[in-house]
Amino acid sequence: LDLFCHPALPAMTAVPNDLRMLSTSLKSELQDVKLPVKGEIPAWVDGSLYRNGPALFEIGEDHFQHWFDGQAMLHRFHVQGGAVQYTNKFLQSHNYKAHMQAGKIAVDEFGTVAPSSIFSRLSAAWSGPS
Helix, strand or coil: CCCCCCCCCCCCCCCCCCCCHHHHHCCCCCCCCECCCCCCCCCCCCEEEEEEEECCCEEEECCCCCHHHHHEEEEEEEEEEEEEEEEEECCCCCHHHHHHHHCCCCCCCCCCCCCHHHHHHHHHHHHHHC
């Protein structure tokens, strides 16, 4: 099973020791894309495998500063009758929605502070937590 040979998926051509591939954004959502299978999948393998992890490492011109800040994507590999289908979707979290609506990093994440003016930072420090 070659999961990275479908034209709709990003090319993963980096060398295994190249850690830059860990922060390569996957921006498209796909639904029930049939993946090519090399070899045979045993008949008893039937069901879905779900994975999650960071998939989006920039919003507009802003880049997240930590790998944990990448916006979450859910992946499903559905195996049935020797065929495999792939579906992925961004987790529609509060932060993801805020970033998408603003078109930039709009709220703080684990290791990334949302860009803001010095005035808003001073105002927030003066008034304390909301």
